[in-house]
Amino acid sequence: MPKTPRRPAPLRGKIFLAREVIAAELLTPTELRSAAWRPLFRGIYADATLPVSHRHRCLAASDHLLPPEGAIAGSSAASLYGVGSLADTDPVEVVAPRAVRFGPVAGLRIHLADVPPDEIRTHGGIRLTTPPRTCWDLAQWLDPVEAVVLLDQMVQRRLVTVPALRAYAENRAGRRGHRRMSRAVDLVDPAAESPQETRLRVRLVLAGLPRPVAQFVVERAGAFVARVDLAWPELRVAVEYDGVWHAAEEQLHRDRRRLNKLLGSDWIVLHVTAKRMREDFDGFVAELRAALRSRS
Known part of the structure; x- marks a missing residue:
């Protein structure tokens, strides 16, 4: 045996x-x-009996790999704050000073940048960047859409506020990365309710469309009619993201009945799915632009 x-x-x-x-x-x-x-x-x-999560790997990196001036950063720091969704095996994102000889290390995604001591904190026993600095790094290291997805969630969880992020960016005016941060903060919307809704909103704005209002409540004579994902209220145009949960027949029935009330209020309601966003986003943008133009 x-x-x-x-x-x-x-x-x-x-x-x-x-x-x-x-x-x-x-x-x-x-x-x-x-x-x-x-x-x-x-x-x-x-x-081996320990169910190793991304947090465990962050803890191991913080305790045993990082130089004293380094910290868990970016998407990994955001995940430790409860934001985003990283797989257990995803690389741990870290930042270390340029002057420190560090890396490469298999399993780490290392960024070299200066991080002042007051932008590093201990959270849950792990050394990581503060929420404002984490947002700054996300704006630098991710594409604009995905950066705003995580910044939206950081704000929604009250880890940081939009004014605080704006002040953080303004204090770094003239530095490399300032414009990326400022642009990301301008696109943040605390009213967003899902990552996919944020992706839709930001992609529409980056496509040149007017910025919509998230989670807009439509009323008639002071009475509630419906709440829509994105809206241009002055034009009475709305966009609804149809996620996977809409596959449930009863949910689909409720949604369509709710939106029929909007149509009765002379609203144009366009629908977009994950498949349409992935395969024909330009076509959807053209339809939405035409709807907005028809009401202008």
């Missing part, structure tokens, strides 16, 4: 440096290669 791997009690449920446990004679190099342990980064292991 195969021999059961030895699992010393001090290492159960832990993340550790291989050289330290070998030096302490808790494990031999051969035992470390057993099924009892899972490599996270080169020279860093975890108890």
Whole structure:
């Protein structure tokens, strides 16, 4: 019968440096290669019974890999604040000063940039960038649409405010990246209710259309009629994103009945799906532009 791997009690449920446990004679190099342990980064292991998440990998990087001046940053920092959705195996995004010789490290996405000490904090036992600095980095490292998706969520979770982000950008006027940050902040909308809605809104604006109002409530004689995803109220034009949840027959019935009331109020309501956004966004933009022009 195969021999059961030895699992010393001090290492159960832990993340550790291989050289330290070998030096302490808790494990031999051969035992470390057993099924009892899972490599996270080169020279860093975890108890294989530990369900390793992206947060665990951030913790390992923060504790054992980063130089003292470095921090978890970007999308990884946002995920630690509860924003975005990273897979457990996605690279951990970090920032380290340019003057520090650091990397490359398999499993890390390393950015070299100066980060003042007051822009690094400890959150949940992990060293990461502050919310404003995280937003700055997201604006630099992601494409404009995906950056705003995460900035919207940072604002919605009250980790930072739009005025604070605007002030942060203004304090860096003239620096490389200032314009990207300012543009991203201008596109943030705390009223957005989903990442896909943000993607739709931002892509429409970047396509040259007037900025819509998110989650606009339509009333008739002071009574509620409907709430729409995006609207140009002065023109009575609205756009609804039909997500996967609309596949449910009852939900679809409720949505269409609600929007029929809008049509009765002389609104133009256009619908867009994920498939249309992916495969024929230009065609949808042309339809929406024509609808807006018809009401102008």
